[in-house]
Amino acid sequence: MYSKIIAEIKGLDKEVMELTSKRLDSLIKPIGSLGRLEELAIQISGITGKVKNKINKKCTVVMSADNGICESGVSACPQAITLMQTLNFTKGIAGINVLSKHGNSDVRIVDIGINGETMHPQIINRKIRKGTSNMLKGSAMTTEEAVRAIEVGIEIVNALAKEGYELGTGEMGIGNTSTSSAILMALTGCSAETAVGKGAGLTDEDYENKKRIIKTCIEINNINTEDALDVLSKVGGFDIAGLVGCYLGAAYNRLPIVIDGFISAAAALVAYKLNPTTREYMIPSHESAEPGYRLLMKELGLEPIFKLNMRLGEGTGCPLAFNVIDAALAVVNNMATFEEAALEGDFLVDIR
Amino acid sequence: MYSKIIAEIKGLDKEVMELTSKRLDSLIKPIGSLGRLEELAIQISGITGKVKNKINKKCTVVMSADNGICESGVSACPQAITLMQTLNFTKGIAGINVLSKHGNSDVRIVDIGINGETMHPQIINRKIRKGTSNMLKGSAMTTEEAVRAIEVGIEIVNALAKEGYELGTGEMGIGNTSTSSAILMALTGCSAETAVGKGAGLTDEDYENKKRIIKTCIEINNINTEDALDVLSKVGGFDIAGLVGCYLGAAYNRLPIVIDGFISAAAALVAYKLNPTTREYMIPSHESAEPGYRLLMKELGLEPIFKLNMRLGEGTGCPLAFNVIDAALAVVNNMATFEEAALEGDFLVDIR
Numbered sequence: 001m002y003s004k005i006i007a008e009i010k011g012l013d014k015e016v017m018e019l020t021s022k023r024l025d026s027l028i029k030p031i032g033s034l035g036r037l038e039e040l041a042i043q044i045s046g047i048t049g050k051v052k053n054k055i056n057k058k059c060t061v062v063m064s065a066d067n068g069i070c071e072s073g074v075s076a077c078p079q080a081i082t083l084m085q086t087l088n089f090t091k092g093i094a095g096i097n098v099l100s101k102h103g104n105s106d107v108r109i110v111d112i113g114i115n116g117e118t119m120h121p122q123i124i125n126r127k128i129r130k131g132t133s134n135m136l137k138g139s140a141m142t143t144e145e146a147v148r149a150i151e152v153g154i155e156i157v158n159a160l161a162k163e164g165y166e167l168g169t170g171e172m173g174i175g176n177t178s179t180s181s182a183i184l185m186a187l188t189g190c191s192a193e194t195a196v197g198k199g200a201g202l203t204d205e206d207y208e209n210k211k212r213i214i215k216t217c218i219e220i221n222n223i224n225t226e227d228a229l230d231v232l233s234k235v236g237g238f239d240i241a242g243l244v245g246c247y248l249g250a251a252y253n254r255l256p257i258v259i260d261g262f263i264s265a266a267a268a269l270v271a272y273k274l275n276p277t278t279r280e281y282m283i284p285s286h287e288s289a290e291p292g293y294r295l296l297m298k299e300l301g302l303e304p305i306f307k308l309n310m311r312l313g314e315g316t317g318c319p320l321a322f323n324v325i326d327a328a329l330a331v332v333n334n335m336a337t338f339e340e341a342a343l344e345g346d347f348l349v350d351i352r
Numbered sequence: 353m354y355s356k357i358i359a360e361i362k363g364l365d366k367e368v369m370e371l372t373s374k375r376l377d378s379l380i381k382p383i384g385s386l387g388r389l390e391e392l393a394i395q396i397s398g399i400t401g402k403v404k405n406k407i408n409k410k411c412t413v414v415m416s417a418d419n420g421i422c423e424s425g426v427s428a429c430p431q432a433i434t435l436m437q438t439l440n441f442t443k444g445i446a447g448i449n450v451l452s453k454h455g456n457s458d459v460r461i462v463d464i465g466i467n468g469e470t471m472h473p474q475i476i477n478r479k480i481r482k483g484t485s486n487m488l489k490g491s492a493m494t495t496e497e498a499v500r501a502i503e504v505g506i507e508i509v510n511a512l513a514k515e516g517y518e519l520g521t522g523e524m525g526i527g528n529t530s531t532s533s534a535i536l537m538a539l540t541g542c543s544a545e546t547a548v549g550k551g552a553g554l555t556d557e558d559y560e561n562k563k564r565i566i567k568t569c570i571e572i573n574n575i576n577t578e579d580a581l582d583v584l585s586k587v588g589g590f591d592i593a594g595l596v597g598c599y600l601g602a603a604y605n606r607l608p609i610v611i612d613g614f615i616s617a618a619a620a621l622v623a624y625k626l627n628p629t630t631r632e633y634m635i636p637s638h639e640s641a642e643p644g645y646r647l648l649m650k651e652l653g654l655e656p657i658f659k660l661n662m663r664l665g666e667g668t669g670c671p672l673a674f675n676v677i678d679a680a681l682a683v684v685n686n687m688a689t690f691e692e693a694a695l696e697g698d699f700l701v702d703i704r
Contacts, residue, residue, distance in 0.1 A: 028440055029447050030429075030553055034668070035641060035661030077382075088380055093688035095381050102682040201382055287659075289387060306676075307639075307659055309387030316386070323675045324658075330454040336445035 002147050002248075005154055009251045012046030012280045020045040026337040036305065040283065040328035047256050047281060052333050055256075058105035058322045059160055060096060060168035060315035061246050062089060063153070065113030065238035066131030067175035068140060069217070074178040074210045076201045079131075082174050083116040089172070089314075090122040096170055096314035103319030105168070108160070112152055113173075113238030126152040128238050135182065135217045139234045146233035146241050153245020154252070161253035166322060168258040168285075169246055169267065170315015173239040177290060180266035182214050182235035184292045186225050187269060188299060197262070197290040197311075228273035236270070243267035244274070251278040256325065258283045259302075260317040261310065262290035269296055283325065285317030286310050354499050354600075357506055361603045364398030364632045372397040378689040388657065392635065392680035399608050399633060404685045407608075410457035410674045411512055412448060412520035412667035413598050414441060415505070417465030417590035418483030419527035420492060421569070426530040426562045428553045431483075434526050435468040441524070441666075442474040448522055448666035455671030457520070460512070464504055465525075465590030478504040480590050487534065487569045491586045498585035498593050505597020506604070513605035518674060520637075521598055521609065521616040522667015525591040529642060532618035534566050534587035536644045538577050539621060540651060549614070549642040549663075580625035588622070595619035596626070603630040608677065610635045611654075612669040613662065614642035621648055635677065637669030638662050 024038045025031050032038060044053050064086040070079045088094045089109045092101070100107050111118040115131040128149050132140035141149070157167065181195040188195075192211035202210060221234040232241055244267045250257035251271075259268050259282055271278045279300055286306035287293060297304060305324055310317060376390045377383050384390060396405050416438040422431045440446045441461045444453070452459050463470040467483040480501050484492035493501070509519065525531075533547040540547075544563035554562060573586040584593055596619045602609035603623075611620050611634055623630045631652055638658035639645060649656060657676055662669060 027447075028437070028445065029664050033662065033664040034447060035663065037660060037662065085380070088688070088693055091688070091693070093380065093686075093693060095379075095386060095683065095687060098682050098686040099679055101686070102679050303659065305658060305660065307655065308389060308657065308676075310385065310389065311387065312381050312385040320676060320679060324660075324672060327451055327454050327672060330450050331447065334445075334450040334453070335447060336440070336443070341440055341443070341445060 002151055005248050005252045006275050009275050009277050011277050013049045014046065016049050016051060017042045017046040020051045020332060023051055023332060027335040028338055028341050034331055037328040037331055040325055041332045044256055044325065044329060047254055053329050054333065055166045055326065055329065057164055058166045058168065059108055060100060060105060060170045060318040061108045061110065061156055062096060062170035062172060062315050063110050063112050063239040063242035064172040066115040067173055067179055067237045068132045068134035069136060069178050070175040071134055072136050072213055074213055075174050077174045079115060079174050082172055083114050083118065085172050086111065086114060086118060086123065087120065090120050094314060095312050095316045099316050099319040103322050105319050105322055108156065110152065110156060110242060112149055112242040124156065132237055135221065135235050136213060139221060140236060141233050141238065143229060143233045146229060149238045149241030150245035150248065153242040154249040157246050157249025157253060161255055166256050167246065167250050168260065168315050168318025169243050169264040170260050170318065171239040171243060171263050171313055173237055176237050176239055176263050178210060178214055179235060179237040179240055180263045181292055182217050183231055183240065183266045183270060184296060185214065186218055186223050186231045186235055187228065187273060188295060190295055194295055195292040197292065228270045232270050240267045244270045247271035247278050247282065248274065251281045255281065256283055257281055258285050258318045258321045260285055260315045261288035261313055262293045263313055265293055265296040269299055272300055283321060285321035354503055357600050357604045358627050361627050361629050363629050365401045366398065368401050368403060369394050369398040372403045372684060375403055375684060379687040380690055380693050386683055389680040389683055392677055393684045396608055396677065396681060399606050405681050406685065407518045407678065407681065409516055410518045410520065411460055412452060412457065412522045412670040413460045413462065413508055414448060414522035414524060414667050415462050415464050415591040415594035416524040418467040419525055419531055419589045420484045420486035421488060421530050422527040423486055424488050424565055426565055427527050429526045431467060431526050434524055435466050435470065437524050438463065438466060438470060438475065439472065442472050446666060447664050447668045451668050451671040455674050457671050457674055460508065462504065462508060462594060464501055464594040484589055487573065487587050488565060491573060492588060493585050495581060495585045498581060501590045501593030502597035502600065505594040506601040509598050509601025509605060513607055517607065519598065519602050519607055519609040520612065520667050520670025520674065521595050521619065522612050522670065523591040523595060523615050523665055525589055528589050528591055528615050530562060530566055531587060531589040531592055532615045533644055534569050535583055535618045535622060536648060537566065538570055538575050538583045538587055539580065539625060540647060542647055546647055547644040549644065580622045584622050592619045596622045599623035599630050599634065600626065603633040607633065608635055609633055610637050610670045610673045612637055612667045613640035613665055614645045615665055617645055617648040621651055624652055635673060637673035
């Protein structure tokens with residue numbers, strides 16, 4: 001299924017994008033003066049195949065999983081937080097819940113590899129294993145597990161696609177800034193200084209240690225850096241693999257998908273390496289405070305919408321981006337053209 | 353009235369800001385991980401004097417006026433556009449209307465100096481004069497006119513304050529990127545290359561001409577650059593003066609006020625020079641595509657929320673920013689503290 005999905009992804013509808021672009025140029029404003037809003041509206045029309053769009057349903061998919069690397073001390077937080085915070089998501093009290101409610105959007109929580117039991121009606125149980133293996137001692141997961149985790153993401157998106165959702169990507173997994181940095185270093189060859197940040201709050205000493213550990217993980221795992229699946233399975237995590245599947249599934253199902261922060265962007269880069277066309281469906285949200293984020297965007301050729309200095313994860317940037325996308329669609333749908341404005345009143349002066 | 357308002361502006365409530373900051377640190381997330389959202393929530397609480405806030409009413413005030421400098425050919429657009437587009441605002445079909453409706457916010461349209469008649473129930477007629485004088489030949493307005501235009505802004509905000517509005521600033525006035533650039537150059541001593549952009553779409557030749565003209569305006573007007581009111585009256589516009597009044601009025605009435613793009617930011621800098629405390633009430637929206645915007649923000653010590661490459665004006669960035677501010681308030685109001693999360697379930701692990 002994984003290979004079939006990757007093979008069948010198609011690009012955007014360029015003809016409709018051209019029509020939307022023409023409509024935007026006919027609206028009562030200087031050409032291009034709504035900048036990124038116009039680009040977003042054109043992108044969405046290329047995704048849906050329609051000039052005018054309205055997206056009623058939005059959902060951030062949160063992939064929760066644990067990372068074996070945590071036993072080597074890369075995080076300021078104990079591993080148990082992954083389970084605890086994932087359960088908090090079911091109570092509607094965490095950042096992603098509050099921002100999603102504010103943005104009138106939904107949250108789907110997936111246990112794709114938490115080290116613990118999460119029997120809860122609101123948590124989709126697609127656990128691959130109780131956390132990855134420690135990538136400092138060998139591959140984090142097998143290739144087969146990586147593919148299965150990707151397929152979890154695809155299947156979740158396939159189900160949401162039937163309901164017509166716009167998607168967002170979120171994650172919860174102590175240690176996942178380390179796996180994201182490792183993926184970034186393996187796929188781009190950049191230094192640990194560029195790729196590694198202080199995560200949720202490391203001391204300077206622990207930060208030096210984190211960089212050393214991630215460098216070693218890459219050295220000992222004999223990675224084929226030309227093969228994104230090999231990178232993902234050796235130094236990735238189940239949460240990231242699940243998100244890779246979400247990006248593939250979004251492109252396959254022709255749905256827009258918002259990238260949250262650093263970890264979501266690392267998953268986006270893996271998806272892009274598996275099939276570059278996936279990028280056409282991606283919309284970055286905010287510029288994460290993690291230092292590797294800028295390079296990930298550069299590799300993807302994307303620019304974030306917000307500069308909010310956020311570094312929470314969970315998908316918290318997605319509901320904020322959904323609102324800007326809706327605003328962009330409202331411009332196409334509801335602003336008048338010069339011709340319409342002339343019919344409305346006594347004036348027709350072309351300000352283009 | 354003008355002097356009294358400036359004298360009576362008070363700063364934010366630091367004690368309540370401290371309480372809000374403490375509450376944010378107690379929420380189930382790593383300390384500071386919601387970045388700018390946390391700063392916005394703290395700022396709003398300092399403005400209102402309450403830790404938890406909900407803003408129901410938002411309004412973008414659009415100041416429309418004409419600029420005498422247009423006769424010297426600084427704009428790609430004919431002056432009649434100011435009147436035409438202001439009338440379009442009453443029809444609900446322009447960018448600011450569509451984005452305001454999307455963001456559930458209002459628009460107040462003020463004719464503070466349009467070169468034409470605007471008898472319309474939705475346009476507040478506070479016309480100082482039918483456009484400023486050509487600042488290439490002398491002062492754009494008298495000091496007395498500048499004060500009157502500022503007082504128009506103050507009075508509009510005073511009226512809105514009774515209804516409890518959060519404010520945004522917008523403008524319509526062909527030629528007002530020239531006045532904004534002139535203000536920026538006069539107040540900071542920066543070069544025309546730094547301060548002047550291509551506005552709504554000038555050719556390279558016209559752009560060189562625009563820079564030359566603005567430089568000359570500053571040279572011939574014998575400006576006291578230490579006196580923001582002198583700068584405003586000699587090389588400003590009625591729209592900008594009205595917005596200066598909005599910032600003063602917002603600070604006086606303790607209301608948050610969003611800065612839209614380049615022109616709104618130039619007005620913000622004048623208000624800041626008249627009373628630096630006004631800055632504490634300002635919230636920038638998007639990084640305008642006009643080149644002088646970055647320097648204005650640097651002078652104000654502010655950072656925009658969005659990077660959208662917009663350059664429409666009208667206040668179009670404000671409704672987008674209102675949504676982010678609401679999101680920030682929702683975080684304070686609705687996220688659980690570690691203690692509350694523990695009461696809700698079986699888990700208490702402190703992830704700070």
